[in-house]
Amino acid sequence: MNVMNDSPRRKELTRQAAQLFVQEGFDRTTVRMLAQEMGIKSGSLFHHFRDKQEILAAVIEEGTENALGIARAALDDCDSDPGSRLHAMARAHLETLLTDRNAHVVALYEWRRLDAPARSHLSHLRDAYEALWEEVIDEALAAGLIRGDRFLVSRFVMGALNWTVRWYDPDGERTPDELARELVAMLTHPAD
Amino acid sequence: MNVMNDSPRRKELTRQAAQLFVQEGFDRTTVRMLAQEMGIKSGSLFHHFRDKQEILAAVIEEGTENALGIARAALDDCDSDPGSRLHAMARAHLETLLTDRNAHVVALYEWRRLDAPARSHLSHLRDAYEALWEEVIDEALAAGLIRGDRFLVSRFVMGALNWTVRWYDPDGERTPDELARELVAMLTHPAD
């Protein structure tokens, strides 16, 4: 057990682990399965990760950091009116499902398998992502674009969005852009 | 391994199993832990259930049947206008979280641990529940109360609703009725 840095090798192993975690679930995925997928022996795995838990944490960390980066970039690039910003966030969220679906599914379904220290570290990352959403929702509320309780609206929206991993097919007919547009249309109350 | 009927004893055991599955997750819950929680020895467990999988199936089956019953009753008892029906469904959904939260959490998080036969049987039950929602949403769409694509709207609504198990505290300040009202308000576009 030597290193736990973020070498490129470790990044690649993390990506492969995410795939297996989605297919089998964290608990059912054995270190032997992980090693085989990675093309190494099970003992070698512990050169890159302290233990199995750390592999899970690495998967979730990378996925969340990625989503955060994409969302921030989307907000920087879009128009400044609340509607555009709402749409940009929804679109960014759906686009991460194209490139990073596995990590997102793992983050949603296997969060509770994290031990306490990892959970506390990663919840800060997740909070940062949700804070972006709440900011955008606040702006939309202030502009009268949507209405309702600040807290409840963001929970409902996060729910609708996170649920997309269950049914959205990125290779299907609907683009993230179209889908984001539909979601915003459902929520907003334009002054006809 | 004698019986697999639905005796009252088995119902109680199922309820206790749901509790443990939520706390630990299905895979981490051992038959020995289940037996201890039930106050029997691990071998005795297999008198009531064929195997561990069947316990999971029993938990999900009971929870879904319950939700279906409550939703149907709510629809029978409410006014016939689309807004009332939407509200009745949302309220029924949240009310099941008061009495049956464990089973619902298990159904959401451990669905993929079901083997193929159980999954096929239970998905019919779940489809029946979702069909109720789609019916009510269709009525609301037809009445112009909400708008958007039939398929997408129901996915978004189901997402927002199912996500409530993550944050809703039935012992907290907000009643299911209030919460349902907020959700409907967020979705609907009344002709001001």
Next chain:
DNA sequence: CATTTACACTAGCGCTTGCTTGGTTGACCC
């Protein structure tokens, strides 16, 4: 009274689990 049924028990088989140990390899460096 005899039999069945429902429920519980003890004991343990066969296997898999996460992880450790002690070592080898080959590329790079001064």
Next chain:
DNA sequence: GGGTCAACCAAGCAAGCGCTAGTGTAAATG
């Protein structure tokens, strides 16, 4: 050309896993 270091391997340990076999017993049933 000796030293360093990440990367990998073979072997295996201790613990725990789902589940089975066979038995005991008290209440219900004929």
